[in-house]
Amino acid sequence: xxxxxxxxxxxxxxxxxxxxxxNPLLRKLNSxxxxxxxxxxxxxxxxxxxxxxxxxxxxxxADDTPRRLTVLLAGVACLYETLESGERQxxxxxxxxxxxxxxxxxxxxxxxxxxxxxxxxxxxxxxDYRDLDRAIERHRKLALVLWRATMLDSSTLRERxxxxxxxxxxxxxxxxxxxxxxxxxxxGIESGVVPLTQIDLADAxxxxxxxxxxxxxxxxxxxxISASGRTIEVVxxxxxxxxxxxxxxxxxxxxxxxxxxxxxx
Amino acid sequence: xxxxxxxxxxxxxxxxxxxxxxNPLLRKLNSxxxxxxxxxxxxxxxxxxxxxxxxxxxxxxADDTPRRLTVLLAGVACLYETLESGERQxxxxxxxxxxxxxxxxxxxxxxxxxxxxxxxxxxxxxxDYRDLDRAIERHRKLALVLWRATMLDSSTLRERxxxxxxxxxxxxxxxxxxxxxxxxxxxGIESGVVPLTQIDLADAxxxxxxxxxxxxxxxxxxxxISASGRTIEVVxxxxxxxxxxxxxxxxxxxxxxxxxxxxxx
DNA sequence: CGTGCTGTTGAGGACGATCAATGACGGTGG
DNA sequence: CCACCGTCATTGATCGTCCTCAACAGCACG
Numbered sequence: 001x002x003x004x005x006x007x008x009x010x011x012x013x014x015x016x017x018x019x020x021x022x023n024p025l026l027r028k029l030n031s032x033x034x035x036x037x038x039x040x041x042x043x044x045x046x047x048x049x050x051x052x053x054x055x056x057x058x059x060x061x062a063d064d065t066p067r068r069l070t071v072l073l074a075g076v077a078c079l080y081e082t083l084e085s086g087e088r089q090x091x092x093x094x095x096x097x098x099x100x101x102x103x104x105x106x107x108x109x110x111x112x113x114x115x116x117x118x119x120x121x122x123x124x125x126x127x128d129y130r131d132l133d134r135a136i137e138r139h140r141k142l143a144l145v146l147w148r149a150t151m152l153d154s155s156t157l158r159e160r161x162x163x164x165x166x167x168x169x170x171x172x173x174x175x176x177x178x179x180x181x182x183x184x185x186x187x188g189i190e191s192g193v194v195p196l197t198q199i200d201l202a203d204a205x206x207x208x209x210x211x212x213x214x215x216x217x218x219x220x221x222x223x224x225i226s227a228s229g230r231t232i233e234v235v236x237x238x239x240x241x242x243x244x245x246x247x248x249x250x251x252x253x254x255x256x257x258x259x260x261x262x263x264x265x
Numbered sequence: 266x267x268x269x270x271x272x273x274x275x276x277x278x279x280x281x282x283x284x285x286x287x288n289p290l291l292r293k294l295n296s297x298x299x300x301x302x303x304x305x306x307x308x309x310x311x312x313x314x315x316x317x318x319x320x321x322x323x324x325x326x327a328d329d330t331p332r333r334l335t336v337l338l339a340g341v342a343c344l345y346e347t348l349e350s351g352e353r354q355x356x357x358x359x360x361x362x363x364x365x366x367x368x369x370x371x372x373x374x375x376x377x378x379x380x381x382x383x384x385x386x387x388x389x390x391x392x393d394y395r396d397l398d399r400a401i402e403r404h405r406k407l408a409l410v411l412w413r414a415t416m417l418d419s420s421t422l423r424e425r426x427x428x429x430x431x432x433x434x435x436x437x438x439x440x441x442x443x444x445x446x447x448x449x450x451x452x453g454i455e456s457g458v459v460p461l462t463q464i465d466l467a468d469a470x471x472x473x474x475x476x477x478x479x480x481x482x483x484x485x486x487x488x489x490i491s492a493s494g495r496t497i498e499v500v501x502x503x504x505x506x507x508x509x510x511x512x513x514x515x516x517x518x519x520x521x522x523x524x525x526x527x528x529x530x
Numbered sequence: 531c532g533t534g535c536t537g538t539t540g541a542g543g544a545c546g547a548t549c550a551a552t553g554a555c556g557g558t559g560g
Numbered sequence: 561c562c563a564c565c566g567t568c569a570t571t572g573a574t575c576g577t578c579c580t581c582a583a584c585a586g587c588a589c590g
Contacts, residue, residue: 081423081427083427083431084510085431087431089426089427089430089431091423091426103416103419106409106412106413106416107413107416107518107519111514111519112514114423140405143408143409143412144371144408147371147408147412147415148371148372150412150415150416150419151368151371151372151415153419154368154415154418154419154422157419157422157423157426158346158356158379158422160426161354161356161422161425161426161429162346162348162354164426164429164430164471165354165429165430165471166348166350166352166354166471168545168546169545169546197567197568197569198568198569199567199568199569206429206430206431207546207547208546208547208548209568209569210546210547210548210549210570210571211545211546211547213569213570213571214546214570214571216569216570217570229554229555229569230554230555230556230568230569245349249376249377253372254372254376433577433578434577434578462535462536462537463536463537464535464536464537472578472579473578473579473580474536474537475538475539475578475579475580475581476577476578476579478537478538478539479538479539479578481537481538482538494537494586494587495536495537495586495587495588531590532589532590533588533589533590534587534588534589534590535586535587535588535589536585536586536587536588537584537585537586537587538583538584538585538586539582539583539584539585540581540582540583541580541581541582542579542580542581543578543579543580543581544577544578544579544580545576545577545578545579546575546576546577546578547574547575547576547577548573548574548575548576549572549573549574549575550571550572550573551570551571551572552569552570552571552572553568553569553570553571554567554568554569554570555566555567555568555569556565556566556567556568557564557565557566557567558563558564558565558566559562559563559564559565560561560562560563560564
């Protein structure tokens, strides 16, 4: 774990080594409406890189007392909770640039909260709350931007509820796959591979693994996903989106900036 | 619609007429960790009372361009969405003091968003975004407080997802009822009456009305709810909570204040 | 005194869960 | 290189929860 040094360089022109690592975060902040070199640097400056977290490992525990914000920089993780019954419910997936535990920043106090776990090998960065506090103090718009980030999560969560509550299995799984593809594309990954297991999808869809598998057979028969071994690969996005009745709007934040731009800057 | 005048009086000592109306909001802000006369007055001052909204009426439309924040002052409302299939999914219930459309404040731009509808006769108040912006500017902690309010909504939403995704019907309905009782108690209503229809519960639980009805029969046989006609009344809370496996923690915000108290005041 | 909305009841059927094996793959250590 | 093990995927059979359709009853409203 070491402090990132951006030097005098700007985000976009960072030295390749650092730039590559933190780019997802910059991209994310941008998509949330946080532009401007000074502001960006102010926050990105404070990111401490933590080692990589192997697949299956916990990134944020349920009872951790939060002292810093976690940002996913590479890999795929999930927000989840394990119920008394032993079932795991996945609330959300995280991709590079996503904040893993923003919900704890405003809540504080170690109430049992959902945890975050690596679904593939991940690498993460952290920002101490103290640094975050100071950054917000300096650039008030940052509070709005982070708030917006949590509202995007809410939006995803609502969609997840619809998915689980209303859609039949085939549509449900398709929808989930569509979401993954869309989010990966948003961070520059064009491939149709979804690096999750059927188990992960089951826990997100609220279906049994067995049934997920049967749905996969159907999707293969429909020529939507590849029949190859382990890895899930979508080979026909259009068809998939049709089946899923997918509307990606819930995943993106409208570009318009808030009143805060006028009144609070 | 008229501007509330608190005069020189403080929140707690307002003239009965006004005090009664705005008390739920004050209570809510308090529970979110927003104390202090000046701060409270600053915001409450700006509330404009709107007439009462009859049961069934829409309070916030799906495509409304938001210009003001809506606060529920009396009655019960819900956040919902109507799907292509015609099904209604209820995401959350609102009780007096709750903000109905805080999610729009940070999102802006008229994307289709969930709407809010009155489930009983309601009365609401509004705060213009401009006033809200100014209040936040003056008392920075207010941004945190409102952010926290949205995070509480998220918490409820996660619980709703668990409910729909993992719990069998009897437990599911019981859980929903427990939540209503708990939230009503939090605003000072001790009665066991839940002023919702079976239809409302069905749309929140993701179950058919028919099945909800059957679950109700069971709950009556178990002596948990009254057998009387229309109104739903819980007569044995303990039993209900047992059945539901209810843990109310997701509904309340830990009292602890944020770092912002130190760094941003 | 109809007309709606909500609640109630019955019958039949579908979707998905559960249980129980088996297969395939990848990594590990001998 | 092979044997072993754990994880993940696959398949079959059975069962149960909940849905759908359909009809009717009750209360509340104008």
